[in-house]
Amino acid sequence: MKIGVLALQGAVAEHIRSIEQTGVEGVAIKKVEQLGDIQGLIIPGGESTTIGKLMRKYGFIDAIRQFSAQGKPIFGTCAGLIVLAKHIEGQEDAHLELMDITVKRNAFGRQRESFETDLKVKGIEEPVRAVFIRAPLIVSVGEGVEVLSTYNNEIVTAREGHLLVSSFHPELTDDYSVHQYFVEMVKESEQ
Numbered sequence: 001m002k003i004g005v006l007a008l009q010g011a012v013a014e015h016i017r018s019i020e021q022t023g024v025e026g027v028a029i030k031k032v033e034q035l036g037d038i039q040g041l042i043i044p045g046g047e048s049t050t051i052g053k054l055m056r057k058y059g060f061i062d063a064i065r066q067f068s069a070q071g072k073p074i075f076g077t078c079a080g081l082i083v084l085a086k087h088i089e090g091q092e093d094a095h096l097e098l099m100d101i102t103v104k105r106n107a108f109g110r111q112r113e114s115f116e117t118d119l120k121v122k123g124i125e126e127p128v129r130a131v132f133i134r135a136p137l138i139v140s141v142g143e144g145v146e147v148l149s150t151y152n153n154e155i156v157t158a159r160e161g162h163l164l165v166s167s168f169h170p171e172l173t174d175d176y177s178v179h180q181y182f183v184e185m186v187k188e189s190e191q
């Protein structure tokens with residue numbers, strides 16, 4: 001089994017390292033053809049406008065929509081969450097428009113641009129060490145979306161079938177429990 005990390009911009013190497021800590025091979029995905037070789041895909045944090053532009057330029061919008069239509073799991077963190085969302089507050093257009101959520105970018109305000117906390121995530125036994133960096137919030141979710149964690153009553157982790165998103169960066173700590181959770185989603189989808 002292989003899990004890819006979309007390698008256009010952002011925290012790619014960190015995600016590959018976390019995936020490999022779970023014992024699964026992690027692959028940097030730079031070309032659409034590589035999507036055929038992987039069973040799950042991570043879209044990393046970084047800058048969502050830049051990632052979105054590069055996705056359009058290299059044909060990833062349609063290719064990832066097809067990947068998703070095959071039921072293959074996708075995990076978006078931070079900017080990756082924004083890229084997966086159907087709606088972005090204050091913007092006419094979104095990017096992949098795959099997950100039934102509305103997101104607000106840079107939602108935690110200037111004075112709290114980045115912070116860390118321990119977060120209880122549904123389906124994961126121990127609290128997760130969560131690093132937030134100019135993080136987005138999920139302001140509303142559709143019917144098929146399950147909320148997995150909140151911070152100050154705001155939604156920061158959610159799942160819709162084979163799609164998983166987190167506002168925070170699980171790849172920046174030695175806690176790889178969220179990656180392990182995603183690996184299980186990929187294993188289930190393969191059965």
Ligand code: GLN
Pocket residue numbers: 044045046047048049077078079080082105106133134135136
């Ligand atoms: N603020 C960034 C954006 O809107 C996301 C930040 C991140 O990925 N750490 O794209």
